[in-house]
Amino acid sequence: MKIAFIQTGGTIDKDYPKATGGYAFEIAEPAVKRILQRVNLNFDWEIVSILRKDSQDITEEDRQKIRDACERAEADKIIVTHGTDTMIETARELCSIKDKVIVLTGAMKPEKFIDSDASFNLGVAVGAINVLRQGVYIAMNGRIYPWDKAKRNSRTGQFVDK
Amino acid sequence: MKIAFIQTGGTIDKDYPKATGGYAFEIAEPAVKRILQRVNLNFDWEIVSILRKDSQDITEEDRQKIRDACERAEADKIIVTHGTDTMIETARELCSIKDKVIVLTGAMKPEKFIDSDASFNLGVAVGAINVLRQGVYIAMNGRIYPWDKAKRNSRTGQFVDK
Amino acid sequence: MKIAFIQTGGTIDKDYPKATGGYAFEIAEPAVKRILQRVNLNFDWEIVSILRKDSQDITEEDRQKIRDACERAEADKIIVTHGTDTMIETARELCSIKDKVIVLTGAMKPEKFIDSDASFNLGVAVGAINVLRQGVYIAMNGRIYPWDKAKRNSRTGQFVDK
Amino acid sequence: MKIAFIQTGGTIDKDYPKATGGYAFEIAEPAVKRILQRVNLNFDWEIVSILRKDSQDITEEDRQKIRDACERAEADKIIVTHGTDTMIETARELCSIKDKVIVLTGAMKPEKFIDSDASFNLGVAVGAINVLRQGVYIAMNGRIYPWDKAKRNSRTGQFVDK
Numbered sequence: 001m002k003i004a005f006i007q008t009g010g011t012i013d014k015d016y017p018k019a020t021g022g023y024a025f026e027i028a029e030p031a032v033k034r035i036l037q038r039v040n041l042n043f044d045w046e047i048v049s050i051l052r053k054d055s056q057d058i059t060e061e062d063r064q065k066i067r068d069a070c071e072r073a074e075a076d077k078i079i080v081t082h083g084t085d086t087m088i089e090t091a092r093e094l095c096s097i098k099d100k101v102i103v104l105t106g107a108m109k110p111e112k113f114i115d116s117d118a119s120f121n122l123g124v125a126v127g128a129i130n131v132l133r134q135g136v137y138i139a140m141n142g143r144i145y146p147w148d149k150a151k152r153n154s155r156t157g158q159f160v161d162k
Numbered sequence: 163m164k165i166a167f168i169q170t171g172g173t174i175d176k177d178y179p180k181a182t183g184g185y186a187f188e189i190a191e192p193a194v195k196r197i198l199q200r201v202n203l204n205f206d207w208e209i210v211s212i213l214r215k216d217s218q219d220i221t222e223e224d225r226q227k228i229r230d231a232c233e234r235a236e237a238d239k240i241i242v243t244h245g246t247d248t249m250i251e252t253a254r255e256l257c258s259i260k261d262k263v264i265v266l267t268g269a270m271k272p273e274k275f276i277d278s279d280a281s282f283n284l285g286v287a288v289g290a291i292n293v294l295r296q297g298v299y300i301a302m303n304g305r306i307y308p309w310d311k312a313k314r315n316s317r318t319g320q321f322v323d324k
Numbered sequence: 325m326k327i328a329f330i331q332t333g334g335t336i337d338k339d340y341p342k343a344t345g346g347y348a349f350e351i352a353e354p355a356v357k358r359i360l361q362r363v364n365l366n367f368d369w370e371i372v373s374i375l376r377k378d379s380q381d382i383t384e385e386d387r388q389k390i391r392d393a394c395e396r397a398e399a400d401k402i403i404v405t406h407g408t409d410t411m412i413e414t415a416r417e418l419c420s421i422k423d424k425v426i427v428l429t430g431a432m433k434p435e436k437f438i439d440s441d442a443s444f445n446l447g448v449a450v451g452a453i454n455v456l457r458q459g460v461y462i463a464m465n466g467r468i469y470p471w472d473k474a475k476r477n478s479r480t481g482q483f484v485d486k
Numbered sequence: 487m488k489i490a491f492i493q494t495g496g497t498i499d500k501d502y503p504k505a506t507g508g509y510a511f512e513i514a515e516p517a518v519k520r521i522l523q524r525v526n527l528n529f530d531w532e533i534v535s536i537l538r539k540d541s542q543d544i545t546e547e548d549r550q551k552i553r554d555a556c557e558r559a560e561a562d563k564i565i566v567t568h569g570t571d572t573m574i575e576t577a578r579e580l581c582s583i584k585d586k587v588i589v590l591t592g593a594m595k596p597e598k599f600i601d602s603d604a605s606f607n608l609g610v611a612v613g614a615i616n617v618l619r620q621g622v623y624i625a626m627n628g629r630i631y632p633w634d635k636a637k638r639n640s641r642t643g644q645f646v647d648k
Contacts, residue, residue, distance in 0.1 A: 001305070016335075016433050024348060039279040040270060040320055042303040108202060109340050112437050114600065117201040123285020124292075130306040131293040141204040143163070144292040158202055173502075178595045186510060271502045275598050276438065325629070363603040364594060364644055366627035432526060441525040447609020448616075454630035455617040465528040467487070468616035482526055 002044040003129060004073035005032045008066055008090070009053040010083025012107035012118050027052040031111030032081055035119050048073070055083025055090075055106075063093040070097055078102045079125045084157060087138060091147035095136045103129050104147070105139040108157060164206040165291060166235035167194045170228055170252070171215040172245025174269035174280045189214040193273030194243055197281050210235070217245025217252075217268075225255040232259055240264045241287045246319060249300060253309035257298045265291050266309070267301040270319060326368040327453060328397035329356045332390055332414070333377040334407025336431035336442050351376040355435030356405060359443050372397070379407025379414075379430075387417040394421055402426045403449045408464065408481060415460050415471035425456045428471070429463040432481060487529040489615060490559035491518045494552055494576070495539040496569025498593035498604050513538040517597030518567055521605050534559070541569025541576075541592075549579040556583055564588045565611045570643060573624060577633035581622045589615050590633070591625040594643060 007013065007030040015028035030047050050069045051062055070078050076099060082090055084106050094102050105125040111118035125139040136147040140159040151162040169175065169192040177190035192209050212231050213224055232240050238261060244252055246268050256264050267287040273280035287301040298309040302321040313324040331337065331354040339352035354371050374393050375386055394402050400423060406414055408430050418426050429449040435442035449463040460471040464483040475486040493499065493516040501514035516533050536555045537548055556564050562585060568576055570592050580588050591611040597604035611625040622633040626645040637648040 011340075016437060035282060036304075038271075038277050039282050040303055040318070042305050042320055042322060109200075112439070113340060114436055114438055115200050119281035120197060120201050120285040120288075123282040123287075124289035125285075126282075126304050127286035127289025127291075127301060127306060128293050129289075130286075131290050139289060141202055142288050143204050144289060156202070158204055160204060178497075178599060274600055275502060276600055277598070359606060362595075362601050363606050364627055364642070366629050366644055366646060433524075439524050443605035444521060444525050444609040444612075447606040447611075448613035449609075450606075450628050451610035451613025451615075451625060451630060452617050453613075454610075455614050463613060465526055466612050467528050468613060480526070482528055484528060 001077065001130070002075040003077045003079055003126065004075040005030070005045060005047045006066065006069050006073070006078060006080045007032065007047065007049040008051040008055070008058065008062075008080060008082045010055050010081065010106045011109065012081050012111055013052065014110040015112050025110070027054070030081065031118050032122060034111060035122050038119070046075070053083070055086040058083070058086055058090065063090055066090060067093055067097070070094055070100065070102055076100045077129045079122070079129060080104045081122075082106050084108070084140065084152070087140070088147060088150060088152065091136050091138060095147060097136070099134065101129055101132045101134050102136045103132070103139050103144075104137070163239065163292070164237040165239045165241055165288065166237040167192070167207060167209045168228065168231050168235070168240060168242045169194065169209065169211040170213040170217070170220065170224075170242060170244045172217050172243060172268045173271065174243050174273055175214065176272040177274050187272070189216070192243065193269075193280050194284060196273060197284050200281070208237070215245070217248040220245070220248055220252065225252055228252060229255055229259070232256055232262065232264055238262045239291045241284070241291060242266045243284070244268050246270070246302065246314070249302070250309060250312060250314065253298050253300060257309060259298070261296065263291055263294045263296050264298045265294070265301050265306075266299070325401065325454070326399040327401045327403055327450065328399040329354070329369060329371045330390065330393050330397070330402060330404045331356065331371065331373040332375040332379070332382065332386075332404060332406045334379050334405065334430045335433065336405050336435055337376065338434040339436050349434070351378070354405065355442050356446060358435060359446050362443070370399070377407070379410040382407070382410055382414065387414055390414060391417055391421070394418055394424065394426055400424045401453045403446070403453060404428045405446075406430050408432070408476070411462060411464070412471060412474060412476065415462060419460045419471060421460070423458065425453055425458050426460045427453050427456070427463050427468075428461070487563065487616070488561040489529060489531045489563045489565055489612065490561040491516070491531060491533045492552065492555050492559070492564060492566045493518065493533065493535040494537040494541070494544065494548075494566060494568045496541050496567060496592045497595065498567050498597055499538065500596040501598050511596070513540070516567065517604050518608060520597060521608050524605070532561070539569070541572040544569070544572055544576065549576055552576060553579055553583070556580055556586065556588055562586045563615045565608070565615060566590045567608075568592050570594070570626065570638070573626070574633060574636060574638065577622050577624060581633060583622070585620065587615055587618045587620050588622045589618070589625050589630075590623070
């Protein structure tokens with residue numbers, strides 16, 4: 001088994017800015033790298049960094065880059081880490097890719113936080129991709145949704161059945 | 163979707179002893195509880211504590227208790243947290259349970275450790291159980307194994323294909 | 325020994341916002357509370373929350389409130405947690421308080437981050453206040469500075485000898 | 487300012503064993519190294535590893551080694567990390583060293599634990615050593631004790647006034 005992890009940015013990768021002052025986060029190194037180092041994995045993997053953007057800032061051109069990266073990946077199992085705000089839009093862009101299983105995941109709190117959901121969520125994506133055969137899925141809130149069966153509750157931020 | 167989480171003990175639940183002195187760990191509250199609190203889950207769940215044992219100390223009588231708990235659980239999706247040393251033996255005991263999907267998982271480092279694999283591993287079990295239909299599986303080292311297709315490398319502690 | 329801990333805000337207390345979307349932090353519950361819970365302390369203490377502001381937003385009126393809180397505190401040992409940007413300005417406002425020892429501290433990374441300096445920095449303040457007799461001090465970067473002997477390197481954010 | 491940190495072992499440095507099976511901890515790399523990396527320190531320091539022992543196992547010969555390391559250290563500010571069970575005995579051995587200030591500290595939970603007191607305790611030692619001039623001190627439970635003014639409550643593990 002081989003999994004390609006594709007970084008696009010989003011909350012999962014947010015870190016405290018190195019520069020002094022200011023209120024904002026920076027999107028930094030892929031959190032996936034730190035999470036996977038804590039696990040003695042028995043599969044091959046690679047991490048490809050495509051974007052470091054808040055998902056509200058992802059453009060159609062960016063989505064094309066993500067699609068290209070999925071198509072180019074040797075692995076037929078792909079996990080895309082992504083901001084939650086436009087995760088479904090990116091999933092739609094990817095849904096016509098054939099012969100691969102693609103799972104999008106992310107986090108409600110950055111992986112750098114003590115009380116982050118990032119490690120668990122990435123685990124959910126990896127667990128599902130072991131079993132799933134083909135298609136595009138969302139792994140959030142402990143659930144696996146076919147991409148077109150999920151919507152987001154904009155008040156709670158939770159992904160729910162459509 | 164509803165998942166029953168069954169605690170049996172093992173490394174995942176080890177904590178530093180409250181008493182002074184001594185070298186040993188204590189098996190404490192289910193780590194599952196702390197992990198799930200960090201995630202805004204969109205499914206129902208319950209945690210049932212059956213044992214708090216190192217898995218080398220689990221007896222046949224204990225395995226029968228675990229089996230009873232799986233059979234009694236209302237949920238047809240069950241995740242058993244377990245020490246890694248005899249995880250496969252317990253899986254064998256559970257394999258004749260009908261109409262349920264049971265995933266056993268655990269950790270190489272206690273959940274209380276900064277660099278634990280517990281959150282990720284539990285996520286792997288939850289991701290897989292979203293998709294799997296029936297049977298008994300091991301979720302360790304980022305992989306989902308049908309229980310009778312896994313063996314453990316006793317030197318590295320890693321679960322591998324049989 | 326009794327220490328009064330006064331919360332004014334700053335990086336140490338920043339948390340990820342509960343609301344969806346957006347780039348900014350929120351200043352939340354005092355980090356001091358979480359840090360002290362991890363230590364089996366052998367002194368009395370209280371936490372007083374005065375402000376929850378980025379220190380760049382602290383006004384002269386706010387500084388007067390901090391001063392009032394220090395004067396009102398029963399304890400003669402006071403630790404003020406504060407944003408680093410204007411920590412020295414607040415120290416100047418407090419320097420005429422008699423018969424108390426006041427130590428200002430804060431953090432370069434929020435206490436909620438895995439790699440935060442908050443616990444260590446608060447420890448530095450507590451260790452020094454055990455020994456110091458009177459005056460206003462800055463506890464940052466592992467050093468104790470009398471407030472008028474420190475300046476801040478605006479490029480690195482580090483407090484250094486004036 | 488320069489501080490020499492001397493590792494002797496104890497709970498602060500306990501890690502989960504790499505080998506499979508077993509109930510016991512291992513005493514590993516000095517926790518001080520990991521803690522100091524999270525802080526942007528403005529002083530010079532070195533870490534010297536002398537022992538990796540539970541303090542109940544420290545012999546008189548071991549204490550002589552610790553004493554030699556303190557005397558040999560170029561720095562006149564020395565922090566010894568040590569198991570709590572015999573911290574006072576080692577302090578007694580060091581108390582005749584002239585012209586140096588030596589602070590012993592440790593932890594009730596290993597630094598590797600999420601809820602460890604290690605970072606805070608080390609901070610307490612560093613804060614006090616900024617201010618103290620000479621002598622041997624214990625930094626535990628948020629307090630600085632001259633070594634001969636502290637005793638340990640064997641039931642709670644807390645250091646208290648003698």
